[in-house]
Amino acid sequence: MKKITLLFFLLFCLKTYSQQSGGPDQYGYTWLDSNHPNGPTYSWVDIANPQSGIQVFGLGDDNVVGPFSFSTGSFGYYWYDVQKFWVGSNGYVSFNNVNIAHPFPAIPTAGGPNDFIAAMLCDLKFDGVGNLAECWVSKTSDSTIVSFINVPFWTPTSPQYTGSNTFQIVLDPTDKSIYINYLQQQGFSYDSNIKIGIENLSGSIGLQHSANTYPMSGYSIKYAYPDTVTYQVVDASTNWNTNEGSKGLFLTNNDQLSLITNISNSGNQPLSAFQATGEIKDEQNNTLLSDIINIPPLNQGDDTTMSYLQTFMPPGTGTHRFITTLSAPTGDLTPSNNITTQEVVVVDNTQQVVNLNYSDNISDGGLSWNGGNGGIAVYFTPPSYPAKILNTNFLINSNLFLASFSAMIFDDDGQNGMAGTLLDSVYVPSTQIITGMYTQVQTNQNPIINDGGVYVLWYMQGTDIQLAKDLTPPFSKRTFEVLDNIWADYRAHDEEDFLINLNYEPQAPADAGIIEIITPTENTTIDSFVPVVVKIKNFGQATISNFEINYQLAGSPIINEQYTGQPLLPGDSINYTFQELLDPTTGGNQICSWTNLANDVGPGNDMSCLVVNAISTEETNNNKVKIYPNPTIDEFFVTTKQPTTLIIYNREGKKVKEEHIPLFKKIKTNKLLPGLYFYTLTEEKKHGKIVILK
Numbered sequence: 001m002k003k004i005t006l007l008f009f010l011l012f013c014l015k016t017y018s019q020q021s022g023g024p025d026q027y028g029y030t031w032l033d034s035n036h037p038n039g040p041t042y043s044w045v046d047i048a049n050p051q052s053g054i055q056v057f058g059l060g061d062d063n064v065v066g067p068f069s070f071s072t073g074s075f076g077y078y079w080y081d082v083q084k085f086w087v088g089s090n091g092y093v094s095f096n097n098v099n100i101a102h103p104f105p106a107i108p109t110a111g112g113p114n115d116f117i118a119a120m121l122c123d124l125k126f127d128g129v130g131n132l133a134e135c136w137v138s139k140t141s142d143s144t145i146v147s148f149i150n151v152p153f154w155t156p157t158s159p160q161y162t163g164s165n166t167f168q169i170v171l172d173p174t175d176k177s178i179y180i181n182y183l184q185q186q187g188f189s190y191d192s193n194i195k196i197g198i199e200n201l202s203g204s205i206g207l208q209h210s211a212n213t214y215p216m217s218g219y220s221i222k223y224a225y226p227d228t229v230t231y232q233v234v235d236a237s238t239n240w241n242t243n244e245g246s247k248g249l250f251l252t253n254n255d256q257l258s259l260i261t262n263i264s265n266s267g268n269q270p271l272s273a274f275q276a277t278g279e280i281k282d283e284q285n286n287t288l289l290s291d292i293i294n295i296p297p298l299n300q301g302d303d304t305t306m307s308y309l310q311t312f313m314p315p316g317t318g319t320h321r322f323i324t325t326l327s328a329p330t331g332d333l334t335p336s337n338n339i340t341t342q343e344v345v346v347v348d349n350t351q352q353v354v355n356l357n358y359s360d361n362i363s364d365g366g367l368s369w370n371g372g373n374g375g376i377a378v379y380f381t382p383p384s385y386p387a388k389i390l391n392t393n394f395l396i397n398s399n400l401f402l403a404s405f406s407a408m409i410f411d412d413d414g415q416n417g418m419a420g421t422l423l424d425s426v427y428v429p430s431t432q433i434i435t436g437m438y439t440q441v442q443t444n445q446n447p448i449i450n451d452g453g454v455y456v457l458w459y460m461q462g463t464d465i466q467l468a469k470d471l472t473p474p475f476s477k478r479t480f481e482v483l484d485n486i487w488a489d490y491r492a493h494d495e496e497d498f499l500i501n502l503n504y505e506p507q508a509p510a511d512a513g514i515i516e517i518i519t520p521t522e523n524t525t526i527d528s529f530v531p532v533v534v535k536i537k538n539f540g541q542a543t544i545s546n547f548e549i550n551y552q553l554a555g556s557p558i559i560n561e562q563y564t565g566q567p568l569l570p571g572d573s574i575n576y577t578f579q580e581l582l583d584p585t586t587g588g589n590q591i592c593s594w595t596n597l598a599n600d601v602g603p604g605n606d607m608s609c610l611v612v613n614a615i616s617t618e619e620t621n622n623n624k625v626k627i628y629p630n631p632t633i634d635e636f637f638v639t640t641k642q643p644t645t646l647i648i649y650n651r652e653g654k655k656v657k658e659e660h661i662p663l664f665k666k667i668k669t670n671k672l673l674p675g676l677y678f679y680t681l682t683e684e685k686k687h688g689k690i691v692i693l694k
Helices: none
Strands: 030-033 053-055 064-069 075-077 080-082 084-088 092-094 116-121 134-138 144-154 161-172 177-186 195-199 206-211 219-224 236-241 249-252 257-265 274-281 287-295 303-312 318-326 339-347 354-357 374-380 387-399 404-411 422-428 438-442 454-461 465-470 479-483 486-489 500-506 512-519 533-538 547-553 559-563 573-577 590-596 607-611 626-628 635-639 644-649 655-661 664-668 675-681 686-692
Touching (some): 030 206, 084 144, 116 177, 236 274, 236 318, 236 339, 257 287, 257 318, 274 303, 374 500, 387 404, 387 454, 454 465, 454 479, 454 500, 533 547, 655 664
Parallel strands (some): 249 339, 512 607
Antiparallel strands (some): 053 134, 064 084, 075 080, 084 092, 092 116, 134 144, 144 161, 161 177, 177 219, 195 206, 257 303, 274 287, 374 454, 387 438, 387 465, 387 500, 404 422, 404 454, 479 486, 512 533, 533 573, 547 590, 590 607, 626 635, 635 664, 644 655, 675 686
């Protein structure tokens, strides 16, 4: 999909090629097509079936799905091996999860997305009512194949797609050849912006087959790896600061930031030792901190994660930049990858209301999706917890036809930390929008965040409503585009931010837990009903009262009661005696007790356990196959007779966790949502259910 702010034009493109060969590029790649006397014979490999391929789901309009593994483990591409690949909806595969969308650059282009194979890089579309588009990845062991089947072009007119294209990429590991086969090409794209070619990880080397020309049906291209590689690549690169992708973060003015960077040898020649300089600069470009580290020699493909000796202690609030710059080795191929910048925003968490904002609040233009069914999201992680979200803010540049928008907040509990549970949604009518100023949207639910972060989404509810953008560095790299409810990294996330922010109210952390089980004591023999006495402590900074407290003898039902005694001030502790006595005949040899407090910020101290010698009607020795406590909150224990594998499935039958169990192991469940799950102990051939509580 294209942005309305772009200018469109249509090129007249014949489905013929004046060239039948091309190259070499700087590295030595060449290409021949099926029209060349020595070129490949056109041959289509059918993998669009469950016997030969795996169907790729989740592709839509301008997004990426993956990663996928090569059938042979890796593939030799330029001077390096790639182990994973991603499939882009716009007719390409990439080796670094890049979202390539209109306008599609010439190949190669050092700036922007790199490290990809473009089979038919153009504005394609997988979603929409009646769209027959499919994508399949091969199961075969000799070559890796990605097939795009019946994929139409995007168009702004209803139903927003037209034409049909069926093509595939075949990666042959035996000689590192790349084949692109075109079974069928019908119709025309919106502006004939089409690229076919290959490009390396820096974007400095690549080989374009054609630009703005439609491929023919029944046509093949072969990219041949050079017989002899003479091209020497000296290239050191900064991969990231602090986190993968050098994504922006928030600190309080009382925090300390450890300065960590990852450096790699991106070339094919060994690198001798060199240096990296780390700096923190403020909004006025003043250097607040500078440090130098020595990078050890790196062989081809090696990387190293290093820590600077100094830490950043913010002197005040504001936007800062954490910059790593390499002392480039002689002959370094790509100077542009010798520097990495991360945005670091410092806020005052002692304020009653704290604003989280990656932009400079100055509009440098705007964005509006053609068709009126797109959105932009920004991911925010509060620097302290709990954080009660009060409102979100959006600056609308223009609103030609008085459209409305929706303001939504999503938890980051989706797959791979993406948007999951919808926490809040507000429809904002056009009458409440004042262009050129922030529109503040009060939340309906005032969601409280205890860990992780949230995605704040602006979604158009009509055409020609324009969200303001920020083109002044640094950039958060925390932006996402949402088209027809399909999420992807924003195509220009490394060079644009948006005027979206949120306000939250810091909450006093609530944290209850069990210090110890007082009665029964460790290793006590229990042969009759006995009381259970535990010591509860308030570990947090908020007064707590009226919360759940539980105990369980392994294998027996959970005893659940409500603590309704005197409120516990921060730091206080109290002994609690359960009303229901422990029945030793119903369980095993371990007793656990735990609290269940709403918005608890420290689940690691909720539970305390000890071993007892309970006289049970069942065998209770350590060789018994057991999963306990069940139900559980944040963890459970597994004991088995032999090493085995534990697999946990959700109610839909999807595998959500897999762990090797030697004979005994503690399993964390904090990444799983509350609910009913099913488990299998493979070697024990044991199946059952487990319930995870909040």
